[in-house]
Amino acid sequence: MELGISMFGDLHVDPVTGHIQPAQDRLRELIEEIKLADEVGLDLVGIGEHHRAEYAVSSPEIILAAAATVTKNIKLTSSVTVLSSSDPVRIYQHFAMVDLLSGGRAELVAGRGSFTESFPLFGYDLRHYDALFEEKLALLLQINKSAAINWEGRFRPALVDQQVYPRAVGNQLPVWIAAGGSPESVVRAARLGLPLVFAVVAGTPIDRFLPLYRLYKAVYQEYGHSMDTFQAGMFSHGLPGENSRSIADYYYPLYAAQMDRIGKSRGWSPFQRTQYDFGCSPKGAMFVGDANEVAEKILYAQELLGITRFTAHLDVGAPSHKHLMKAIEIFGTRVAPQVRAALAK
Template structure:
């Protein structure tokens, strides 16, 4: 099982002024954090795409390209790229360039987008939400499989024997599908034989087990190679040496961010009981000390047959020092024990 980290580039808020941290400062911190991930031996890093004032990264490719120059081994991907409001040609070219820069370490994780700010920003109609994703995924996969492309759709100008360059290393880019729990999206990934990442950020993860079973069943019935089967989860996480101290410092930041997002979605105010349940064995939060986190990650691996676990680590903008500590604990104390347990 691959063990990695994803981020959205959350910006800290100055309590005195209410102003967000500068994007430049946070971007510099993110590069330093990715460099540490590589040094402690993590397998994967993913960067999300958002077009909101509380996030620093509207274009994951820029961060990943910068990270490619300061890392040696870690895979570098999006988490996610909002494919529905992107141009698949340009998206492929950008990630092919990262793949070339990094020596074949780039991945593209495509999603429909749980945040919708990019649709009006780039001139798309939300009524076309599903149709946009289906069409653009078709074009992206066509480009990934063919250097010269002839293609026609509804939302983009047609391509007539158009050469798409540069190509990814080995001519094929690793492309994942990310979903939030919609069965139809899971079935689509299985039918296409694409690796699947499921976001589990609340409630009880066990409730998602039918989706994993549906994906595997669809994948195998569609005739895809069992040896190439890949499935992962993305869950909110932060690690430290002392659970009580970590929770005391992190809960206010986490709750504030959940409330910021929740206000636009009609969620009730976030409660400490939700946080405490999430941290429990049966919850979806991976926040705590190494021993408990090792057990929880291994439990998820056994429950779902995971080939990847992504600890989503900057919800609510913990400080750079908290992030560096969390990455260090993950890479030096949690990951080695998980790997040893899986080998045995």
Template structure:
């Protein structure tokens, strides 16, 4: 199982001025954090795409290109790229360049977008939410296989024998599908034989077991090679030396960000009860010390048959020094024990 870290580039709120941290400062911090992940031997880093005042990253591939030249081994991917509001041609070209800069370490994780700000920003109609993703995924997969493209759809001008350059290393860019829990998306990923990442950020992870079973069934039914089968989870996480202490310090930041997002979605205010429940073994939050995290990651791996676990680590924008500490604990205390246990 690959062990990685994902982020959205959350921006800290100044408690005195109530203003967000400058994006420039946070971007520099993220690069330092990725360098540490690479030095510690983490397998994967993913960065999300957002177009809101509380996030620093609108173009994952730009940040990944910067990371490509200061790292050596870690895989670099989006988490996610909002394919529905993007141009698949330009998206492929950008990630192919990251792949070349990183000597074949780039990945593109495509999603429909749980945040919808990019749709009006780039002139897309939310009424076409599903159709946009379906059509653009078809084009993206075609581009990934063929250099010269002839293609016609509803939402983009047609292509007639157009070359899409440059090409990814070995002419094959790894493309994942990210879902939040929609069975139709899981079925599509299985039928296409694409790696699947499921976001589990609330409730009990065991409730998602039917989706993993559905994905495996569809993947096998479509005749894809099980040796290439890849499935992962993205879960909110934060680590410290003392589990109760890190939870107490992290809760106010986490709750504040959940409430900022929740205001636009009609959510009830986030509660300490939700946080405490999430930290339990059967909950969705991986927040605490190394021993608790090791047990919980192995529990999730056994439950779902995971090939990747991504600890989403910057919800609420913890301080950079605390992020570095959390990454260090993941890389030096958690990852080695998880890998050792999985070899047995």
């Protein structure tokens, strides 16, 4: 099983003044954090896309390209790319360049986007939310297979005898699909034979997603795809620390404040400590605790769901750079070896 981290570049928001951390500072921190993740032997790092004031990253591939120059082994992936409001031609070109810079370590995780700010920003109608993703995914997959493109769709001009360059190392990029719990997303990924990662987050019980993982595996096999290439991932919020109670108490106000900022625009109730504590419990989907607790929960999820990749998303609510560096160190030097040793048995 692959073990990695992801981050969105959350900016610290002062709870009293409302002052937001300069994006420039957070971007510099991100590069240091990715470099450390590579040094401690993690398998992958993902960077997400947002278009809001409290996030530093609007284009994951820019950060991944910078990270390619300071890392040696770690896979560099988006987490996620909002494909519906992007141009698949440019997305392939950008990630192919990351792939070339990194010596073949780039991946692309495509999603529809749980945040919708990018749609009006880039001139797309949210009424076409599903159709945009279907069409753009089909074009991306065609480009990924061949440099020569003839294509026509609803949402962009046709491509007639066009060539898409540069090409990724080996011509094709690994393309994953991200899902938040929609059965339609599961069936689409399985039908196409694409690896799938679920966002299992906040106070959600891990076992709630078991039917969706089973559906994915069943449909994947139904369409004749080889289990030799089967990949299923899990993306969950977390923050490993030295002491379980200390890290949980430190992280709660930061996490709750971010949930409430997002929740204001979505009609959510205020985030409660009871939700948080359940999420941090053995069956909940928050990986906050000491190394042993986090490792045991990853192993529980792997046994229950059959995942081949686990990604701990670390910077919801903007923990300090010091805490993030410590979390990455613990995840790479204590959690990952424990998980790998247990799975080797």
